[in-house]
Amino acid sequence: MATLVIGGAGYIGSVTVEQLLGAGEDVIVLDNLSRGHREAVAEGVKLIEGDMASPAVLKRIFHDHPIEAVVHFAAHSLVAESMIHPLRYWENNVQAGITLVRCMLEAQVRKLVFSSTAAVYGEPTQVPITEDMPLAPTNTYGLTKLTFERILRDAERANGLRSVCLRYFNAAGATERAGEDHDPETHLIPLVLEVAAGKREKLAVFGDDYPTRDGTCVRDYIHVVDLAEAHILAIRHLRGGGDSRIYNLGNGKGFTVREILEIARAVTGHPIPAEIRPRRAGDPATLIASSERIIRDLGWRPQLGDIREIIRSAWSWHQRHPRGYGASAH
Ligand code: UFG
Secondary structure (H helix, E strand, O other): OEEEEEOOOOHHHHHHHHHHHHOOOOEEEEEOOOOOOHHHOOOOOEEEEOOOOOHHHHHHHHHHOOEEEEEEOOOOOOHHHHHHOHHHHHHHHHHHHHHHHHHHHHOOOOEEEEEEEHHHHOOOOOOOEOOOOOOOOOOHHHHHHHHHHHHHHHHHHHHOOEEEEEEEOEEEOOOOOOOOOOOOOOOHHHHHHHHHOOOOOOEEEEOOOOOOOOOOOEEOEEEHHHHHHHHHHHHHHHHOOOOOEEEEEOOOOOEEHHHHHHHHHHHHOOOOOEEEEOOOOOOOOEOOEOOHHHHHHHOOOOOOOOHHHHHHHHHHHHHHOOOOOOOOOO
16 A cells, blocks of 8 residues: 655655655655656656646546555645735645545545644744644635644544644755755745855845844744654554544744854855845744654654754755756756
């Protein structure tokens, strides 16, 4: 039996595919390559180029392959874009998600691991954030992810589809072969490294008047390999008959934008110039996860929590892939 990884050519998806293979799992990838890269899919893995919004595509896959579980990464995930193009987010993150659930149920596939986000909490009332804290997304992205979590809750109650929703905090870092390559890039660590690599002149720091220790936003950065490992535990939990769960995934430690800059300067040996710019709309001041629940329930143990190592791994990948996955990539 195989695991279908939808969005397996994207950043977190491609690393999860790599880790699943390493764990001896049988994997098939579905990706429309709108934001992912063919080159990111580990060698030997079947890549089906297609869209999960299409019932025909999903039906064919479930018909042709013995799929036991689905891991769903194929959502849009940019906060700012979600405010400019909200319908794109509702269509892709919710409507296409419903199509997936319908087709899974028709095919009697009833195990799903879903990439959710810290954005479901909005501006938290306290940190570290536990899963039972108020859910109050401040942007369409977070709202669409929360909506799909709710759909999954109904799909379990009414249809017996069991799921694990993983609420990621800030994914970062790389493996030997897979790293972060977005177009456009909006995430802090890759942008900082682009400055270090001479591809950008300086970093724009979005706001230095937040109620944090140095005025810049605090985030909980988690190595993409540790994130990927949580998906394997989630699949095994569902395979073992476990019920639906929701888990935060972070290291429980927060770093300011200025601290990330300092560490990146030390790792790269580059001065990385930066200038303070106005706040970016919708950025919460501080997001730090409590991951106690997944540690306790599933025995998840982040192995690569050191922020220097996270940035070092991203820098190493960046140096080996100065143009990301390359001009030929999608
Ligand atoms: N930042 C800058 N300059 C930049 C880019 C980012 O100062 O050029 C700052 C941001 O303001 C923020 C921090 O760096 O304070 C991290 O920003 P990212 O864009 O890397 O990540 P976010 O925390 O905004 O976003 C992440 C995920 C989203 C998720 C969100 C939850 O990428 O998918 O956390 O709020 F929705």
